[in-house]
Amino acid sequence: GESVGLHLPTLSVQEGDNSIINCAYSNSASDYFIWYKQESGKGPQFIIDIRSNMDKRQGQRVTVLLNKTVKHLSLQIAATQPGDSAVYFCAVDHGKLTFGTGTRLQVTL
Amino acid sequence: ETGVTQSPTHLIKTRGQQVTLRCSSQSGHNTVSWYQQALGQGPQFIFQYYREEENGRGNFPPRFSGLQFPNYSSELNVNALELDDSALYLCASSLDRKNIQYFGAGTRLSVL
Numbered sequence: 001g002e003s004v005g006l007h008l009p010t011l012s013v014q015e016g017d018n019s020i021i022n023c024a025y026s027n028s029a030s031d032y033f034i035w036y037k038q039e040s041g042k043g044p045q046f047i048i049d050i051r052s053n054m055d056k057r058q059g060q061r062v063t064v065l066l067n068k069t070v071k072h073l074s075l076q077i078a079a080t081q082p083g084d085s086a087v088y089f090c091a092v093d094h095g096k097l098t099f100g101t102g103t104r105l106q107v108t109l
Numbered sequence: 110e111t112g113v114t115q116s117p118t119h120l121i122k123t124r125g126q127q128v129t130l131r132c133s134s135q136s137g138h139n140t141v142s143w144y145q146q147a148l149g150q151g152p153q154f155i156f157q158y159y160r161e162e163e164n165g166r167g168n169f170p171p172r173f174s175g176l177q178f179p180n181y182s183s184e185l186n187v188n189a190l191e192l193d194d195s196a197l198y199l200c201a202s203s204l205d206r207k208n209i210q211y212f213g214a215g216t217r218l219s220v221l
Contacts, residue, residue, distance in 0.1 A: 004151075034209065043111075043199050043212035044152065089151050095206050096142065096165050099151030 002027045002092050004100035012106045019077040021103045023090035028071060032093040035064060035075045038102070039086045047075070047088075082107050111135060113202050113213035121219045122190050130185040130216045132200030140164070140206050141183040143175060144199040146215070152199055158183055159206050187218075195220045 003026045013019045025033070031052035036044035050057045050064045050073070057064050063076040077084055087102040112135035122128050134141050140159045144152035154167035158177035172188040181202070187194055197217050201210035 032207070036212075041214070043113075043201075043214045045111075046209055046211060049209060091151075093207065093210075096154040096157060096167065097144070097152070097201075097210060098154070101149075101151050 002030060002094065002098045004090060004092055004098050008103050009101070010104045010106065012108060013080050014108050015080060015082060017080055019075075019080045019084070019105055021075045021077075021088050021090075021105065023073050023075075023100055025071050025073070025090075025092050027092070028068070030071075030092045030094070033064070033066065033073055034091045034093055034097070035062075036089045036091060036099075037084075037086045038089065044089060049093075077105075080105075080107050082109070111202075111211040111213065113200060113211055115198075115200050115213040115216050117216060118214070119217045119219075121221060123221050124190055124192060126190050126220075127186065127188045128190060128218060130187075130198050130200075130218070132183045132185070132202075132213060134181045134183070134200075134202030135211055138202035138204055138211075139181050140203045140208075141177055141181065142201045142203070142210055143183070143185045144201065145169075146197040146199055148196075155185070157206070164206060190220045192220050194218060 034049040035047040048059045091097040114133045142157040143155040146152040156166040177183045197215040201212045
């Protein structure tokens with residue numbers, strides 16, 4: 001099976017700083033990864049995805065990095081804003097999603 | 110907004126009862142997946158329906174069952190409710206079985 005772990009349960013950053021959230025997965029055959037953001041009282045919201053044939057993908061203010069050698073991926077958020085406060089999950093997609101336990105991002109003013 | 114709607118938003122049941130949760134998928138999506146999210150945890154996969162057929166199941170007992178209708182909406186049924194079934198139940202729809210899954214806001218189930 002697959003297990004997914006996040007390195008920090010909570011991350012506190014100042015508004016305007018960059019945030020980096022890390023994630024590790026166990027199955028070297030995994031080939032599709034997704035980051036979700038979950039705000040209080042809401043369902044997970046798709047942020048960005050990456051397939052194993054890439055090592056970097058950029059979106060609006062977000063970048064995902066994939067290191068297949070060490071089975072690690074990270075989500076970078078540039079110029080973090082108060083609206084970025086949420087729980088962030090990485091998920092491995094095998095048709096079904098296997099989620100980690102999440103990192104709570106707290107943005108301080 | 111993802112276009113995935115779930116009902117009801119909150120539900121309180123007692124142990125031993127049965128419950129049905131509903132999900133309307135995003136327009137054009139033929140695949141629906143259900144997840145259980147306990148407090149402070151990541152969502153856990155229950156099962157997936159693709160074109161009205163079950164297409165994969167997680168580590169949940171048979172008292173968790175589902176259905177997908179011709180319009181691709183779906184139901185999750187849970188029989189003989191237990192206290193540990195208290196959780197947020199999430200529905201996600203996707204264009205196909207291996208495409209991005211978009212989540213609804215969930216149904217919060219409390220079992221007393």
